[in-house]
Every structure is written in structure tokens, then in C-alpha cells.
Amino acid sequence: MAGIYIHIPFCKSKCYYCDFYSSVNLSYKKEFLNALFVELNLRKDFLEKQTIKTIYFGGGTPSLLSAGEIQAIIDKIQATFHVDYEPEITIEANPEDLIQIYIKNLATTSVNRVSIGIQSFNDKNLEQLNRRHNAKQAIKSISDLKSVGFSNISADLIYGLPKLSLKEWENSITDFFKLEIPHLSAYHLTYEENTVFGHRLKKGIISPVTEIESIAQYKLLCQMMSDNNYQHYEISNFCRPEKFSIHNTNYWNNTHYLGLGPAAHSYNGNIRLWNKSNLAQYLSNLSERKLPPHEKEILLKTDKFNDYILTGLRTTKGINLTRIQDDFPDFLKNTKKKIDELKDAEDLCSFDGNYFKLTEKGFFVADAIMEKFIITN
Incomplete structure (x- = not known):
């Protein structure tokens, strides 16, 4: 079994903590999709005819694609690879994109798992992170997903934010429980060099939480998740029974995967390769039906x-x-x-x-x- 990861390299704006590769120029979206289909064909032998068990749309912001565009990519994968009868197909989505008509259309696709970048249920913290949604939108997006039949839902939350109090963190976890979501990915904030937060930290504009505060927030997270019958199955991931992320679990089990799109990584047991984080070069090479610029490592x-x-x-x-x-x-x-x-x-x-x-x-x-x-x- 193997997996396929598709990196959708577009965002409407950059969150202050994020260093994942993306572009805010959405005018290249159609050209990117055409290039992606070419890359699919060029990379089709990388996984050596293994059955595809999982498909994962990450980014960037995959929910900037229409339901039709998402299904077109899935159809192309199914036409190119041998895909399992019941694959896990995940899309990362932002709450502000998950309006009712979008969710209704998404329900007509083969997507069966939605991972929502909520990050916090506190509007002050969301503004601090430069997120485009508010807590009310996040809560409504989950309710609307459930109303059309989505049950395999995951949420992302961030702790360790500057000046985040233990009570604020407790309130966000409590709000998560109220929504009866079966999966949580909870990440401690890291200050990446080429981010707004990284620059502000370097200039002394913001200060990280203390180690004592970090430990207290982590302990609270673990205790509350355990008390509410969530399994802590990976450092940053918690789930209700049998609701773990198959795609990400396969990463941790050294399962082979193919990454498509700029900045995407691939691994087949003997080779690790990664596309360079450059959309312009990606589009240029694939317009000539050449592999995108990438680096490769033969694994010892x-x-x-x-x-x-x-x-x-x-x-x-x-x-x-x-x-x-x-x-x-x-x-x-x-x-x-x-x-x-x-x-x-x-x-x-x-x-x-x-x-x-x-x-x-x-x-x-x-x-x-x-x-x-x-x-x-």
C-alpha cells in the first residue's frame, strides 16, 4: 500500500507562523492544475505499481480549489494508478472556505475526510495568527460538514502562542469537545525563520512562552484528551477509536508515498526526492513535459x-x-x-x-x- 500527497501551493494570505510553501497569486491556478496532471504522468512509475490506499490534499490551501477541480485530480489519479476500493481521501480546508454551497459540492466528490485548520476558538488568538476566519465560522463549518454526511473530521489547534494563558488554551480544547470531532492535531508553536512571527521574535517584538508554560499547556492537553477518551497515538495527534489518520500513520510506518506539486516530498524506500519550492519553475518545466526542478537522495x-x-x-x-x-x-x-x-x-x-x-x-x-x-x- 502507498499514498499520494498533492501540494496545492496557493493561499489568499500568509499566516504569521506558517513556513509551508505557498503563493498568494491565484491567477496561476489553472496552469498549475494542467502542470499537476503532467507531473502525475511523469511520476507514475515511482511507486512501482503499488496500490494507493490514501490521497491527501495539503498546502497551501486546498479548499481554494473547486469541488470539480478536486474531483478531476482524484479521477486522474484513479486513471493513472491502482487505487484501493475504499481509499482514505483527505482535504485540508480553512473554515472561511467551507460555506454551505462549497460543502454541498464537496460532498459530491470522493473526498471522505476533512482536516480543518481551526488553530483556535479564540478570536483574539486567531487575529494574532493572521487567520482569516473567526470562531463562529469555525463552529459553523463543522456543523455544516456534519449536516451533509461528513463524519471523519479532524481539527488543528495551536498552543504555545505568545501570551496564551492556560485558561484560554483550556477553553479552546473544551470548545473542540463540544463539537464532537473524532480527531485532533495539536501543535506547539515553533518560530520559523522566514515567517512574520520569526522576524518579530528576532526583533524582540514578541516573546515565546516560558518552558514552564509550554509544559503546563501540553500536560493540560494530554489530560483533557485522555479524560474524554481520545487516544494519543502520535506526538501531536489524538483520535477516537479507529479514527486515526491513515495517511499520516503510513508516513510514520515508513510506507511509500508520492508527492506532487512544488515543495512536495516523495519516498519509495530507497529514494527520497523533493520538488523545489518554486511555482514558476514548476510550471515552466512541466509545460515542456519535463520533471519539475527537484533534489534526490539515495538512501543508505x-x-x-x-x-x-x-x-x-x-x-x-x-x-x-x-x-x-x-x-x-x-x-x-x-x-x-x-x-x-x-x-x-x-x-x-x-x-x-x-x-x-x-x-x-x-x-x-x-x-x-x-x-x-x-x-x-
């Missing part, structure tokens, strides 16, 4: 092992020593040594059968723990 055994560590320890499943013994025997001794060094840190990690995994407290410092296992060439 150490790269594959490191990928397994970095993805596996993000999940509650963890890493499997039997798999390491079978697939990466040269690194088994060092892995066991690192696990042994962490045996006294029971609050950060645990060992369950052949699986070594992080606790919720360990998730919060996952980068530091993962670094201990990484093999450098």
Missing part, C-alpha cells in the same frame, strides 16, 4: 535506520527491536545500549515486549531522546 542503510527511529518514536507504538534485528542488525547493539542508558528514565520511556516507546512526558522532549539513537556517518 544508516538513512533508513534513522528514518525508522525518527518516525517510530513519534508514535505510541514505538520502535520494534525485532525489526531492527531483522532489517538493521548492525545497529542493534548500539540501540540496546541507548535503551539501557535510559532505563532509569521511566517517566520518559517504557519497554513493552520488543517495543521501546516514549511516554507522554517523553513525547515533549522527543527530539532530545531521538538524537541519542541517530547514527551519523
Whole structure:
């Protein structure tokens, strides 16, 4: 099984925290769709005829595409690849785009999962992030999605915002519960260099929350999600039973995927490649039926092992020593040594059968723990 990711590189405006590649020039949308279909044909052998289990529209803002455009892309994928009988097909959407007529049209497509970039149910925080919607629009978009039959819905929330109080964060989580959404992706704000927030931080205009505040907000999130029967299945993701994101879970399980569009990444077990973040070059190359500008990495055994560590320890499943013994025997001794060094840190990690995994407290410092296992060439 494999997945396909489509990067839709358009936004009406840039959020102050976001460093994902996008353009606010929507006049290239038709040209982009034509180029995307060409890239689909040129890349059709990358996944070596594997069955496509998931299709994911990310961005950017995929909800800037019409329902007809979305279905046209799905139809092209189904005509080019062998797609599973019941694939998970996700679209990321912004609440302000999810007006009733758009949702009604979206329901006629093959999309069966909607991931909504809500970020906060607090209008003050939304303005701070330069989001284009308000809390009322977010709540209504979810109600309208449910009214036409969408049930597999996910929401994104951000914590760790400058001056975000614990009470404000608690209120946003509580508002999330009221809407009975089966999946939540909750991310701590990171200050990326080429963003408005990154520039403001550098100039001293804003200050990050303290480590104590970050930990308190994370602990509150984990506790409230657990109290309301949500499974914490990955560092930033929570779900009701069987409502996990199949597409993203496949990433963490090292499943192969094809990425289409500028800035999209692809992986087939032996090769990792990524298109350059340049829409103009993307369109130019594909207009001549040439692959878009991209970079490629041939994966060594150490790269594959490191990928397994970095993805596996993000999940509650963890890493499997039997798999390491079978697939990466040269690194088994060092892995066991690192696990042994962490045996006294029971609050950060645990060992369950052949699986070594992080606790919720360990998730919060996952980068530091993962670094201990990484093999450098």
C-alpha cells in the first residue's frame, strides 16, 4: 500500500507562523492544475505499481480549489494508478472556505475526510495568527460538514502562542469537545525563520512562552484528551477509536508515498526526492513535459535506520527491536545500549515486549531522546 500527497501551493494570505510553501497569486491556478496532471504522468512509475490506499490534499490551501477541480485530480489519479476500493481521501480546508454551497459540492466528490485548520476558538488568538476566519465560522463549518454526511473530521489547534494563558488554551480544547470531532492535531508553536512571527521574535517584538508554560499547556492537553477518551497515538495527534489518520500513520510506518506539486516530498524506500519550492519553475518545466526542478537522495542503510527511529518514536507504538534485528542488525547493539542508558528514565520511556516507546512526558522532549539513537556517518 502507498499514498499520494498533492501540494496545492496557493493561499489568499500568509499566516504569521506558517513556513509551508505557498503563493498568494491565484491567477496561476489553472496552469498549475494542467502542470499537476503532467507531473502525475511523469511520476507514475515511482511507486512501482503499488496500490494507493490514501490521497491527501495539503498546502497551501486546498479548499481554494473547486469541488470539480478536486474531483478531476482524484479521477486522474484513479486513471493513472491502482487505487484501493475504499481509499482514505483527505482535504485540508480553512473554515472561511467551507460555506454551505462549497460543502454541498464537496460532498459530491470522493473526498471522505476533512482536516480543518481551526488553530483556535479564540478570536483574539486567531487575529494574532493572521487567520482569516473567526470562531463562529469555525463552529459553523463543522456543523455544516456534519449536516451533509461528513463524519471523519479532524481539527488543528495551536498552543504555545505568545501570551496564551492556560485558561484560554483550556477553553479552546473544551470548545473542540463540544463539537464532537473524532480527531485532533495539536501543535506547539515553533518560530520559523522566514515567517512574520520569526522576524518579530528576532526583533524582540514578541516573546515565546516560558518552558514552564509550554509544559503546563501540553500536560493540560494530554489530560483533557485522555479524560474524554481520545487516544494519543502520535506526538501531536489524538483520535477516537479507529479514527486515526491513515495517511499520516503510513508516513510514520515508513510506507511509500508520492508527492506532487512544488515543495512536495516523495519516498519509495530507497529514494527520497523533493520538488523545489518554486511555482514558476514548476510550471515552466512541466509545460515542456519535463520533471519539475527537484533534489534526490539515495538512501543508505544508516538513512533508513534513522528514518525508522525518527518516525517510530513519534508514535505510541514505538520502535520494534525485532525489526531492527531483522532489517538493521548492525545497529542493534548500539540501540540496546541507548535503551539501557535510559532505563532509569521511566517517566520518559517504557519497554513493552520488543517495543521501546516514549511516554507522554517523553513525547515533549522527543527530539532530545531521538538524537541519542541517530547514527551519523
